[in-house]
Amino acid sequence: MAEESTVPVPWITPSGRYARALGRAIDVALALVVLLAAQRYTGDYDLLLGALMALALLARRRRPVTVMAVVLTLALVQFLLYEPYAGTPPASAPAAYDVAVLFAMMSVVHHSRTAWTPYAAGGVVLLATAATAVGAPFLGIEPFTDGGTLLVCWGLTLTVWLTAFALLTRRLYAESQAARARHAEREQEQRVRLAAARERAEIARELHDVVAHSLAVMILQADGAGAVLRKSPDMAESALRTIAATGRDAIDDMHRIVRVLREGQPEAGSAGEDRRLVTLDEIEVVADRARTAGLTVDLSVDVAGGRLSPAEEMTAFRIVQECLTNVLRHAGAGAAVDIRVREEDGALLIDVTDDGAGALAGRASVGTSGGNGLVGMRERVELTGGAFEAGPRLGSGWHVRASIPVRTKR
Known part of the structure; x- marks a missing residue:
């Protein structure tokens, strides 16, 4: 997946130092949401995994694809550590701090520079959530969600994806208008x-x-x-x-x-x-x-x-x-x-x-x-x-x- 930075577009996104400060504030806010969600769990690795996901989200604008790959890897480690029959499992699954996966997917879709990247990101998340319902026997992971929970996860994933895709469409339209204006000016x-x-x-x-x-x-x-x-x-x-x-x-x-x-x-x-x-x-x-x-x-x-x-x-x-x-x-x-x-x-x-x-x-x-x-x-x-x-x-x-x-x- 190609990784390119987003060009700020007037009247859609702010520009200059204000835009950079606002973007940084949003990144920090999302990271805090994930970190606070991870603190609710008592597993030995929940806080560590949540902290690593939150830290990765701070780079979501510059390296959205890399951030999504890191967050998905940490989620996989989380599910591998989960032991449903243990009294206190090393990691909880699913957990509220898994919302970092949706944040990472949203960043990939919104900052995409290729036509297939948004669909690939959405498909990967849908397949990952489906795996929680069917399990992965070759990895020793048993199914731990039912059909109703899967539908809720898919609905939430599609809602976030459609919102990010609408923002992507709006950004591309704004950039095309800005490019057309520059061309007309030249x-x-x-x-x-x-x-x-x-x-x-x-x-x-x-x-x-x-x-x-x-x-x-x-x-x-x-x-x-x-x-x-x-x-x-x-x-x-x-x-x-x-x-x-x-x-x-x-x-x-x-x-x-x-x-x-x-x-x-x-x-x-x-x-x-x-x-x-x-x-x-x-x-x-x-x-x-x-x-x-x-x-x-x-x-x-x-x-x-x-x-x-x-x-x-x-x-x-x-x-x-x-x-x-x-x-x-x-x-x-x-x-x-x-x-x-x-x-x-x-x-x-x-x-x-x-x-x-x-x-x-x-x-x-x-x-x-x-x-x-x-x-x-x-x-x-x-x-x-x-x-x-x-x-x-x-x-x-x-x-x-x-x-x-x-x-x-x-």
Whole structure:
């Protein structure tokens, strides 16, 4: 029989030092009951046997199976010492201190950790009491109880067993509820961590889109303004206006992102206040800024109005914006970009190709990139259930293709 300690369960058993003190008090009380019952008898070994049974019961919580085995062994010794025809037998049988057997059985049932242990403990006690009625001739033990006494013993045994089994069932149920609560708490913590990770990824993409594109445009415009400042003040002034407008938009987006970081995810009802809605119309704005930065941009947007949800329009805008940013960073002024945005067969198709300003793919004229832009675009598209492809073209330039399922406005 396996022996395992019981795990205290809140609202079923106390916990902490109070639980240990209460449990110890109950053990001592049961031991005293057995010891006081043994003092009533005058046999030479009654008090010794009762004292040993009481002492064993003090360990019934930690070693319930061992305690039951010890108590049953002492009971067997008691019956072996019993001499029904002696004037004063060395030990009395049956005796009131045999209640220690029921206490030991109750401990095994209540603290059981296997399915068969409670039934084994009850069966052993029933067989032991039956032996008192039929005797054990091979051990020299004659029957010393009648059928009526046997029925009383069995009834008492079954009552104690059923009570202990009910406590066992209640304890197991409480432990399963506690385990389920811990599992639910771990799942909740995992969901919170995943949500935080998704939010961090979204914020990282937004920061990259805002900062990378705006800075790329501003750097190239500033370089261009410095180059033509003396020769063409009007062009320099136009470049400075573009820098200022781009900076203001970037600051507005940065303020929105910081507000989300400080206050948490905005409520659904306040999305219009906390998130600047971006539409496909703004693709023309970023295309114009790219043209003023020195790119040749051929833009075609063939999507019927009201066909896309705000999230789909935002995704399409960010992809085009990131593509123009990459062209500015890696190809620089003088590159030609062809942008095609169209809806076809229930999907929004985005194709962006550039010639790399005639340079081999991979050459960067304005800084270098760690590939975060491509990662961000791929994540955006995959979140919608779409497909994304990007890579160098033959000779020079780069191509980006994205397909976004249109599921919302129909």
